[in-house]
Amino acid sequence: MSNKLNESMSLAKPEANNLSLKQKIAVTIGLIGLLIFALAIFNTNFPNKTLFLSLSIGAISLGTILFANDAYLTKMEGIKNDGVWFKSISSRGVLAWATGILLTGFYIILYFFPQYLGQTPSGEPNTGLISLFDPLSKLLNGNPASQWFVYGTLYTVAILVFGYKFMLKYRHNRYEQLRTASVMFFQLGFAFLIPEFMSRLNASPDYNLPYYDLKSMWPLNYYLFDSWSVNGLLSSGVLGFLMLMFGIISIFVISPFLTYKYGKRWYCSWVCGCGALAETAGDSFRHLSSKKLSAWKLERWLIHTVLVFSVLMTTAVIYTFLGSDPNKFWLTRSAFLLGVGILLTLVFSMTMIFKRHELGKDARYGAIGYFVVIAVLFIMHYTGTSDKIFLIKASHLRSAYGLYIGSIFSGVIGTGFYPILGNRVWCRFGCPMAAILGFQQRMFSKFRITTNGGQCISCGNCSTYCEMGIDVRAYAQKGENIVRSSCVGCGICSAVCPRGVLKLENDSMKGRTNANEILLGNDVDLMDLINKN
């Protein structure tokens, strides 16, 4: 079907897209803030860095807040999607491409050419944009800024100010407001402030506090088991050991339990930093995700491949680490490999035994991934003494993962392409954490999206606004609950449904997946006849 009906059909632009005067002023203020950054990048020497840093961050925040106030507070509470597909920024127009290119460029420089941001060899004073952030960095952790400090600050500011905007947009919806407050809290506290303070304390020789962003779990936090990380944690005594333990318990106990009770949303939409950016700064792009069946197929291949990659990489890293000093740890290499093998076999066979009937094609992906991992473990074990898998050193595997998955996929593509591919590209196609939580959600969770009898009018709002590209309508119009591994429980499908058809719920596992051919409303005998078949 042609999409001509929209922009191209009318030569004149729909008026409602035009910004109001207040919105124009707000955009200008925000741009002034960005201009200061741009000037800093080109090494403008600001007389008073503290002042100019405050000015730029202040202007960006103020601009966004004023914009949001005018866009949402001047109207009645309700769904605010008017003109989404007409605006250049949110319909892959010129503005969207420009933003995408800028963002992508920023990520490439950040990861691969930080010198252009003003990063200097250690010891030398920063220049450019990074030096602009020195005052804030010194205030928080006592040291000059780094490219990661700049990134962390901008990331946090984005989540806070766009989080504010999101909360206004959904001011009639408490679910949306609460989960946004939650991600704002976790980002500001756990991901940003606490690590900075800890590192400040550690600057003094009296302290050796272990720290990492506790909410960031393996395998999203793929470096948790790197030797520097483990050594760092273990070198700081009991507390460090407890933290490492917490990291491991999170993976095996806390996270499965919470996912069982609430679905993966407890993490993806309430805690996670990547999710936080996607839901706030990325909210204007959620409808750009592809709903095609082919996209779903690609998604399942990609995300599980990344998961297998990350499991292999981590296993190899730990394996190598354990080998570095055989007497240091109670865990031996063989015992470790055996443990991983047993765990995987257990998960695999339990799924096959208890959930066979719920598995379709997914099973094959699972099986393939499982066999790859087991085979590699086997090879690792018998090629024993060398620290190579398939003749590749674990450290190479680790840096390949860091480069291709950690930087390029999650950063450059995942965030840089927001305005083109939608806001959850990474979460949908790449995140290994999402793959694990999704598997749990699909197989063993009380969470589902319930549909309301026969009320669906197949309008398609839910599918359009699902950032994970789930064709929600395909289920809703059959009166079927939505139980999908990729659903992050953002709740937007439910919010935008004009007929009140969808509800995110935690309820008993029984009857969670229900396929109906005939919907409620028709002859009861006919319903019985068809739905029993």
Place this chain on the structure above:
Amino acid sequence: MEHIVIIGNGISGVTAARHIRKLSDTETSSAQAKKITIISAETDYFFSRTALMYVYMGHMKFEHTQPYENWFWEKNNIDLKKGYVRTIDTHSKTLHFVDGDTLTYGKLIIATGSKPNKFGWPGQDLKGVMGMYHKQDLENLELHAPNNKLCKRAVIVGGGLIGIEFAEMLNSRNIPVTFLVRESSFWNGVLPDGESEMINRHIKNHHIDLRLSTNLKEIISDENGNVKSVIIEETGEEILCDVVGLTAGVTPNIDFLKDSGIETDRGVKVNRFLETNIPDIYAIGDCAEQHEAIGKRRAIEAVWYTGRMMGETIAQTICGNRMAYKPGHWFNSAKFLDIEYQTYGRVHSTKNKPDYEQHFHWKHDDDTKCITVAFDKNTNTFLGINTFGIRMKHETFDRWLTEKRDIDYIINHLAEANFDPEFYKKHEQDILATYTNQFKSAKA
């Protein structure tokens, strides 16, 4: 192989096709196999008519209103044909298209839907006057009202569900709207007064110029045959405008059947089995008219759900399991600007209420949420509920209606039917308190 031809690719025709395909797929013998063709003059592929408004408002692109991807039809062996059926020759079982093409059928399902009513107003065929039903209406609107520079004001005539959607559409592009409603309060032929009045206020809060008890007299043309203004019947006032939306209801779209021998009245006459007077010809959806109404239902029900349920039923008959159309309890839903509305069972408007029907009404202070529960004042049996701004469960009310619960039970168990998103403020306590106040004190 039997050829099943369906005229109309709306919800009713498409549901029928899908279910026939499902049922005939299971048959292996070729005698039972069926070739299915869906005909439409409107679009290549099925789309959701109810979502047309969201395309104009920029919430969705037209492609998003299509519930199935384009490959779906071929994969399921359903042929699609674009063309307008001009006449049907029921003797030779042949369809004649406007372009001269023909097609023969074994069984024919007429699912041609509706068209907007026009009541013979002077000027009703001017450029810029339109209904809001077909995709072509949307394109026409886009042409005449792309923004508020080219369309300085629009007038909507007719205060029903499509009328208020039309007003919302134009409002989304900041085009000033005057909304002419014949009734003394919005949709008060269907809604009880408390609800109808709340919606009046909500419409006005959206800066829509709502004119109650107001009729259209005529539409005035400019020198180029475009709309220039409308004249109000009651006051003679002239309102300048560039677009006039006619939304005074719909009628079955069946003019092409006139000389076919198929019995029609307002719609295509069908019996309980959705069969017309001619063997092997059936009618479903908006265009079907029951010989006698089923229960308290109307003989013609121009709603989405009816089309779907008829499609589900007719597929059985076509596939050898002759089945009567027996809809369950009535339900429906709509959205008035920002206020969602759902209804289960029957709640009559204040002016059309039968004697035995009594109402309990509760309204939230914020003036965007309310419910009305109808019950039989002699037996206290629950008859139906209207809910505004609070989502409620279809399944629960359907069960309570079947169980013939009494009003006390309903009010005391309302929480079980709540379908609002998590963490929403609950109103059941407040509702119960209001109920106890109104009724217990009255009875005491």
